[in-house]
Amino acid sequence: MTGLEGLWPHNLSPNRLAVLERKLVLWLQEQPLPAEIHEMTLHYNNHEDLQLLTQKAAAYGCHFSVLQTTVQAVISAPNDNFLELAELAGLNPFEDFAQGRLLGVNLRGLNLSGAKLTKSYLRGADLTDIDLTSADLSNANLAGADLSGALLSDADLSGADLHRVSLALANLSGANLTQANLEDANLSNCNLSDANLTGACLKNADLHQAGLALTNLVGVDFTGANVKEARLWHDAGISNNVKEDLTQRGAIFDENIEKIHRD
Structure with missing residues (x-):
């Protein structure tokens, strides 16, 4: 997987998309990547920017497959409650x-x-x-x-x-x-x-x-x-x-x- 297409579908609700994007960005910030990529995680503005970010990270050897269990849990959650989706993704909605x-x-x-x-x-x-x-x-x-x-x-x-x-x-x-x-x-x-x-x-x-x-x-x-x-x-x-x-x-x-x- 070298981009967002391999991570999750495009037709997600805004709540699920926001949670998954945040999980991805925080995960990338923890990876041993060049400073320019870490800087991009702080300033991306849209889907295209995030797509480019994941492609650059993949080129440096990031394996996004480790996120698939979390991604699938958020996608298949029975409801769209933001707090519950954040918990499934291991995120603290207050921080x-x-x-x-x-x-x-x-x-x-x-x-x-x-x-x-x-x-x-x-x-x-x-x-x-x-x-x-x-x-x-x-x-x-x-x-x-x-x-x-x-x-x-x-x-x-x-x-x-x-x-x-x-x-x-x-x-x-x-x-x-x-x-x-x-x-x-x-x-x-x-x-x-x-x-x-x-x-x-x-x-x-x-x-x-x-x-x-x-x-x-x-x-x-x-x-x-x-x-x-x-x-x-x-x-x-x-x-x-x-x-x-x-x-x-x-x-x-x-x-x-x-x-x-x-x-």
Whole structure:
């Protein structure tokens, strides 16, 4: 076997494919291969790159047959549950998928609180109702993913690409969203209290009825954002001009609550 064709079929579900690709990449990183190939395992972007990587590894004597038992176990698993597939592959879902490709995976409703997913590629993933409390998703690519109802309190999403994600009804309290790209994101009815959005892009985002109490909004770009009925209270980084602009666009600054808090 000199390529992916001999390892698994092309018509696998996104969950099975993500698990098998990660198993292969981590296995290659353990092999006595030249530094350039190890570097490729950290930066491949698509199926073609991985195909080339396996061909190069085979040319250096890697025997992929040792992976066949694991591959077959994942392919023939009775269900598509990501956590169970990872276990079959001998992977730790809380540690082993940082920088991993998880394109279009279904992690709906799973508990991955505290997981290390920094720089992971989760474009188009179904993450509805997932528990990612205190997870590390810094610099992750989540563009187009569905995180509706997700628990992301105290999660690290700094530098993450959240373009066009759905975070409707999500809990982002205490989350780090520094420099995150939230352009065109759906943040309606989500909880952003005590979150850090320093330098975040919220261009054309939907913040309808979102809660932003005690939120750090230094340098946030609200251009074109829907802020109707968004509730703000004691937020950092809101100048009088920005406050006036947001108020004219329908945002609610809870002055009465602030007065009660001071009294």
